[in-house]
Amino acid sequence: MRILVLTARYGSGHLIAARGIVDALKYSGVEYALSDVDFSVLDIVESGGVTEKASSRAYEILMRRGHGIWKILYNAQALAASPFRRLYRFQVRNFVRMVEEWNPDAVISTHFLTSLIGVMYTERTGKPTFTVITDFAVHPLWVWEGTRRYYVGLERTAQEEPLRGKDVVVSGIPLRRGFWNPPGREEARRELGYPMNRTVVLISAGSYASVKVEPLLAKLRDMGVFVVLLAGRKKSAYDRFIRFYKESGVEGVVYPFVDFVPKIMAASDLFVTKAGGVSVAEALAVGLPMVFVNNMPGQEEMNARIIEEEGAGINACTPDKALKVIEELIRKPQRLKVMGKRARSLGKPDASLRIIRDAVSLIVPG
Numbered sequence: 001m002r003i004l005v006l007t008a009r010y011g012s013g014h015l016i017a018a019r020g021i022v023d024a025l026k027y028s029g030v031e032y033a034l035s036d037v038d039f040s041v042l043d044i045v046e047s048g049g050v051t052e053k054a055s056s057r058a059y060e061i062l063m064r065r066g067h068g069i070w071k072i073l074y075n076a077q078a079l080a081a082s083p084f085r086r087l088y089r090f091q092v093r094n095f096v097r098m099v100e101e102w103n104p105d106a107v108i109s110t111h112f113l114t115s116l117i118g119v120m121y122t123e124r125t126g127k128p129t130f131t132v133i134t135d136f137a138v139h140p141l142w143v144w145e146g147t148r149r150y151y152v153g154l155e156r157t158a159q160e161e162p163l164r165g166k167d168v169v170v171s172g173i174p175l176r177r178g179f180w181n182p183p184g185r186e187e188a189r190r191e192l193g194y195p196m197n198r199t200v201v202l203i204s205a206g207s208y209a210s211v212k213v214e215p216l217l218a219k220l221r222d223m224g225v226f227v228v229l230l231a232g233r234k235k236s237a238y239d240r241f242i243r244f245y246k247e248s249g250v251e252g253v254v255y256p257f258v259d260f261v262p263k264i265m266a267a268s269d270l271f272v273t274k275a276g277g278v279s280v281a282e283a284l285a286v287g288l289p290m291v292f293v294n295n296m297p298g299q300e301e302m303n304a305r306i307i308e309e310e311g312a313g314i315n316a317c318t319p320d321k322a323l324k325v326i327e328e329l330i331r332k333p334q335r336l337k338v339m340g341k342r343a344r345s346l347g348k349p350d351a352s353l354r355i356i357r358d359a360v361s362l363i364v365p366g
Helices: 013-031 050-065 067-075 082-091 093-102 112-125 185-192 214-223 235-248 261-266 277-285 299-309 319-331 333-346 351-362
Strands: 002-007 038-043 106-109 129-132 149-152 168-170 200-204 226-230 252-255 270-273 290-293 313-317
Touching: 002 013, 002 093, 002 112, 013 277, 013 351, 082 093, 082 112, 093 112, 106 112, 106 351, 112 129, 129 351, 149 351, 168 351, 185 261, 200 214, 214 226, 214 235, 214 319, 226 261, 235 252, 261 277, 270 277, 270 319, 277 299, 277 333, 290 299, 290 319, 299 313, 313 319, 313 333, 319 333
Parallel strands: 002 038, 002 106, 106 129, 129 149, 149 168, 200 226, 200 270, 226 252, 270 290, 290 313
Antiparallel strands: none
16 A cells, blocks of 8 residues: 655645654554555655745745735635636646656645645546645635545534535644653653743744744743743754843753654643644643744634634734733643643644544555
8 A cells, every 4th residue: 555645845834744644654554554555755845846945935934024915815715716726736737747656545635735736646546635634724725626535633623614515534633753642741841851840931933933032032031931942943043042042041942943842842831832733733732721922814813713712722912912921821820720621632642643544444555
């Protein structure tokens, strides 16, 4: 059995979700006697040409400085209408040929454009495409006729209008293996060297350092908390934050882009972040309450609203409001505890395994 995982490097979430699927495929080859499961990963940005790389760069700029433009694009329903869908088909046609050359028995996609590639492959071969939706709200472009099954994070996601009448499984958003059975808080803090008797606030600057964290850091220092900062992929941002910690006397640690995020989250009391779907799913998996800040309009703002309504996070929107929320939560640890329990109840740490077990049961090797 050959499975192709399709993704696109627009932000980090889609790629991280694909890594979760790959972890489950590797694990399932042993656990479920699926030793004949073969798989590969195709990132259309990494494998594409000038157009794909330029569009990824444009998305990065929009994440940092173009929220107004992105809001217009996200809300423009015309972009999901038939004329544009035909244009997308033309744009991805070369990737379909690449998939045909590899000839998988099934495609699992973690990005809406790669789902189209999978569906076009399905149309030519009859082999199924499965789509993993990596947000808690569903934009119409996630939905392509011919998709075998959709996997979503919450029951309310499955009820959204674009998925009405579709084959949907509430699996959770796929996570890397480290989230399947994360360590307890004390164990994680011991291993990481964090203080046992202090409040640990985890802040994510975003993949491209799009969150304005410096105002938060200075005030959190005055609150006496231990501040852990995920600096993202940009070395320049990491270096800047290291200097800020040293010059401002912030107690804590700054990390570049690292793989032991499950342990860091398990050791933390509160997560300050943009509401990217995968980041939110990771926090839910370890029962980590969230405060949302600097969300992109569209999918992130909708994710934040949903998680706030579910009681696992608070959508503060701006750094100033976030500081007031954080201060209140630190003063009221019982509320923080309740939010953590709600987060854990929503989390699905084994989502990757659920998806693979289900998808493999529907695939006929050929």
